[in-house]
Amino acid sequence: MSFIVNPFKKQDVGDFTGVYTPLADYRRPSSTDEHRDIKPGDLADEKKLDVSPNPSNGYSAYTIDALRAEIELDSAASGHDTAYDRKSKVINKAITDIGMGRYQWSLFALCGFGWLADNMWLQGVALTLPSLTHEFGPSETQVRYTTCALFIGLCLGASFWGIASDVIGRRLAFNMTLFLAAVFGLGVGGGSSWIGVCGLYAALGVGVGGNLPVDGALFLEFLPFASSGLLTGLSVWWPVGQLIASLVAWGFLPNYACAPDLVSCNISPVGEACCTRSQNQGWRYLNLTLGAMTFVMFTCRFFLFHLYESPKFLLSQGRQPEAVAAVHGIAYKNRKQTWLSEDVLNEIGGTAAAVEKEHLSTGEIVKRNLGKFSTQRIGPLFATKKLGLMTCLIWFCWTTIGMGYPLFNAFLPQYLTNSNADQPTEPSIVYRNYAITSIVGVPGALLAYFTVNMKYIGRKGTIASSTLITGILVFCFTISSDPTFQLAFTCLEAFFQNIMYGVLYAYTPEVFPAPNRGTGTGIASMLNRIAGLCAPIVAVNAGKADPKAPIYASGGLFLAAFVAMCLFPIETKGKQSL
Numbered sequence: 298m299s300f301i302v303n304p305f306k307k308q309d310v311g312d313f314t315g316v317y318t319p320l321a322d323y324r325r326p327s328s329t330d331e332h333r334d335i336k337p338g339d340l341a342d343e344k345k346l347d348v349s350p351n352p353s354n355g356y357s358a359y360t361i362d363a364l365r366a367e368i369e370l371d372s373a374a375s376g377h378d379t380a381y382d383r384k385s386k387v388i389n390k391a392i393t394d395i396g397m398g399r400y401q402w403s404l405f406a407l408c409g410f411g412w413l414a415d416n417m418w419l420q421g422v423a424l425t426l427p428s429l430t431h432e433f434g435p436s437e438t439q440v441r442y443t444t445c446a447l448f449i450g451l452c453l454g455a456s457f458w459g460i461a462s463d464v465i466g467r468r469l470a471f472n473m474t475l476f477l478a479a480v481f482g483l484g485v486g487g488g489s490s491w492i493g494v495c496g497l498y499a500a501l502g503v504g505v506g507g508n509l510p511v512d513g514a515l516f517l518e519f520l521p522f523a524s525s526g527l528l529t530g531l532s533v534w535w536p537v538g539q540l541i542a543s544l545v546a547w548g549f550l551p552n553y554a555c556a557p558d559l560v561s562c563n564i565s566p567v568g569e570a571c572c573t574r575s576q577n578q579g580w581r582y583l584n585l586t587l588g589a590m591t592f593v594m595f596t597c598r599f600f601l602f603h604l605y606e607s608p609k610f611l612l613s614q615g616r617q618p619e620a621v622a623a624v625h626g627i628a629y630k631n632r633k634q635t636w637l638s639e640d641v642l643n644e645i646g647g648t649a650a651a652v653e654k655e656h657l658s659t660g661e662i663v664k665r666n667l668g669k670f671s672t673q674r675i676g677p678l679f680a681t682k683k684l685g686l687m688t689c690l691i692w693f694c695w696t697t698i699g700m701g702y703p704l705f706n707a708f709l710p711q712y713l714t715n716s717n718a719d720q721p722t723e724p725s726i727v728y729r730n731y732a733i734t735s736i737v738g739v740p741g742a743l744l745a746y747f748t749v750n751m752k753y754i755g756r757k758g759t760i761a762s763s764t765l766i767t768g769i770l771v772f773c774f775t776i777s778s779d780p781t782f783q784l785a786f787t788c789l790e791a792f793f794q795n796i797m798y799g800v801l802y803a804y805t806p807e808v809f810p811a812p813n814r815g816t817g818t819g820i821a822s823m824l825n826r827i828a829g830l831c832a833p834i835v836a837v838n839a840g841k842a843d844p845k846a847p848i849y850a851s852g853g854l855f856l857a858a859f860v861a862m863c864l865f866p867i868e869t870k871g872k873q874s875l
Contacts, residue, residue, distance in 0.1 A: 308605065308622040313629040320361060323394075323636040361644055364390065368645055381612055384620075384646035388608045391624050391637040393521040398631025401519055405527065407602055408516045409534035410594040411508030414478055415451075417538035418505050421482075421587050422447050422498060423707045424546040424731070427714050427724075428554055428580035431572040433491035434561035437711060438840040444707045445833035446495035450502020452826045458507025459514075467515045467607040474511060475595040477504025482588030486581040505591075509822070518607050519627065532802040536739045536795050543728070543735040545586050551725035553579030557714075558721075617642060677810060678817055683866045687808050688817060690865055694801070694858045695821040698764075699828030701854030702794070704836055704847045705771055709734075709787065715844065716778040730784045737788040741795030745803075748796070756804045761862040763796040768855030775845050808867050 310317075368386045422444055430440045454474070462470035481501035488494035513531065520527060555572035565571035598604070605627065611620035621639055628635040679685035705712075713727045741763075748759045770790040774783055809817035839846035 307619065308626050310618070310622045310625050312622070313625040316625050316628040316634050317638065318634045318636055320364070320636040320638075320641055323634070361641070364641070365645055380646040384612050384617075384642045385609050387642055387645050388612070388620065388624060388637065389522065391635055392519065392608075392627065393523065395624070395628050395631055395633045395635055396521050397524045397527075398627075398633060400627050400630035401516075401521075401524070401527075403602055403630075404516055404519055404604075405531070407598050407604075408512040409531055410475065410598070411505075411512035412531050412534035413538040413541070414475060414505050414591055414594065415508050415538065416535045417542045417587060417590075418478065418482065418501060419447070419703075419707065420539045420542035420735075421546075421583060424542060424550065424583065424710050424728070425580045426708065426711055428550065428577055429491060429494065430561070431555045431559060432561055432574060432577045432580075433494075434563040435491055437715065438837045440491070441708060441711075441833045441836045441840070443491075443495050443498060443833075444703065444836075445830065446499040447502045448703075448826070448830040448833065450499040450504075451506035452502075452830055454503040454506025455510050455822070455826055457503070459510040462507075462511045462514065463610065463613070466610050467511065467518070468604050470507060470511045471515055471604060472595065472599050474504050474507040475591055475598060477501070478508075479588050479592035479595050480504075482584060482591055484588075486585035486588065488581075506826075515607060518609055532799050533742045535798065536735070536742050536791075540732075540735040540739055541590070542583075542587065543732040546583050547728040547732040549582040549586070550579040550728050551723075553577070553582060554724055557724070675816060675820075684810075687865065687867050690861045691805055691808060691817075692821055692824055693861050695805070696824040696828045697854040697858040697861075698797070698801070699825035700832045700835070701768075701771075701851045701858070703829050703832040704851035704854070705774075705790075706794075707832065708836055708847065712774075712848065713780070713783060713787075716780070716783060722780055726780050730780060730787065733784060734787040734791045738791030738795045741792040742799040745796045745799030748800075756800055756807075757862065757865050760797055760800040760804060761859055761865075763793045763800070764855055764862055765859040766793045767797055768852045768859060771848060771852035771855060775848055 364387070367390065368383050371386050426440050426443060427437075429435065429443060430437055435442075458470050458474060478501050481497050481504065485494055485497045485501065488497055516531065555577045559570060559572040559576075562571035562573060603626075605623035606619065608620040608623045611617070611623065617639060621637055621642070624635055624637045678688040710727060710731060713730060714721050714724070716722060745759060745763075748754055767790055770786050770793065774786045774790070777783070805821055806818050835850060836847040839850060843849075
């Protein structure tokens with residue numbers, strides 16, 4: 298049996314025998330019923346909605362009239378009632394009835410690669426900065442613009458791939474993001490100038506920057522309704538990326554780097570000893586290794602796993618038979634059955650000929666994406682005083698944390714190297730401590746999932762306390778230049794910081810109403826990236842006056858976020874999303 302799949306093969310319903318059960322014969326597990334909270338009077342004809350569970354077997358009957366009633370209710374709630382929207386909701390029901398299985402868990406790991414790669418490369422750039430100073434000659438503050446180049450790419454990538462995935466398809470975007478990151482990551486290893494390296498990092502950022510929006514949207518579209526919270530579980534992969542980058546750097550940078558007292562040959566007087574390329578290969582080995590690992594992740598996505606194209610994208614392109622085949626493929630992988638067929642879609646949303654005019658063009662797809670940021674979409678986020686306050690506070694937190702995080706973490710290797718005013722800290726100690734910090738930080742994201750549901754703590758208590766502790770620990774880092782002292786506080790800071798991020802990813806979508814959730818979280822993510830882009834500029838200019846100024850700014854931003862979190866008016870623990 299071959300483990301290599303054909304990534305270009307188009308699927309047909311006939312490829313998945315034994316998974317289809319006619320709707321009239323299908324028995325839906327009662328635990329998947331999303332309509333159980335429907336109240337009398339919600340529908341024009343309540344008698345059609347006959348989905349009462351059968352107590353003898355725990356299953357409920359399912360009829361075309363009941364399905365139509367559910368779709369009508371969902372369409373009324375969302376405000377969209379085109380043929381495309383109705384058929385998309387039918388597909389959502391079908392995926393929910395199939396449930397979680399092998400396909401979704403495999404996709405969880407592969408989408409996790411995107412989260413991993415995002416932070417792995419952010420840390421990779423941070424770890425490279427001291428070596429770039431030694432080889433190419435930019436000052437210790439000027440070289441921080443390298444991080445700015447990466448963030449420019451990240452912002453462009455997030456914007457471009459988010460919309461492109463709705464135009465060219467999720468599958469192509471899903472694979473291209475890691476492919477571009479791998480190619481340009483490998484290219485960084487051959488960089489011959491600082492400007493060239495910055496350009497390659499920016500191009501790399503365009504690829505890796507698309508991972509969060511594309512992977513998140515793709516994973517959510519294949520998740521059953523009851524398991525949609527698993528989307529936040531992808532954040533567990535984030536600290537793993539930092540761990541991998543730090544361990545690789547620990548192996549290469551202390552052993553293949555110039556002596557700390559050597560300066561670049563570009564600024565050294567002729568005849569004096571200087572840092573040459575051959576003496577400073579560690580940062581190149583680091584980037585080549587990270588690039589190779591990214592390429593392996595791309596290979597796993599492209600050749601070892603057959604990703605079915607998003608059924609919703611296929612519907613938007615008028616490829617209804619392929620959309621049905623994709624759902625049948627999920628059922629086949631999960632060893633389940635499904636009632637979805639073209640007849641059911643046509644019964645609910647109209648026949649293909651009748652809805653030809655509702656086929657979404659490229660312009661309409663782009664318009665829908667940009668429409669998320671229109672006043673009509675943003676307005677409902679301020680519908681009430683409580684929700685408006687919550688929206689402002691959560692966006693403020695994403696902005697302050699978006700700048701506070703890179704101000705400390707993106708330049709941490711520099712801080713650790715230059716903490717001793719008399720002489721630079723030994724590279725072996727710097728990268729050892731950085732690796733230990735990354736290891737200690739990993740359990741923080743896992744602990745967050747236990748504390749958010751604890752009595753008397755919840756989301757608000759967890760995120761506020763972890764953010765407060767993170768801000769205090771950042772300030773404590775500046776008290777002493779002793780490497781052991783700094784190691785203790787960076788470990789604690791990384792641990793509580795990952796708790797904070799883990800809860801923030803879970804809490805943010807929960808506080809927004811479902812019809813406007815994409816708008817609220819999308820703007821939060823955009824503000825986070827823009828603030829991150831500004832962080833290197835702040836670090837360069839503030840660092841000229843006082844090397845510790847960026848650290849103070851980072852700690853102050855975390856504390857400002859803590860104050861905002863204390864004012865959150867909504868606690869979502871134990872409550873259903875709006």
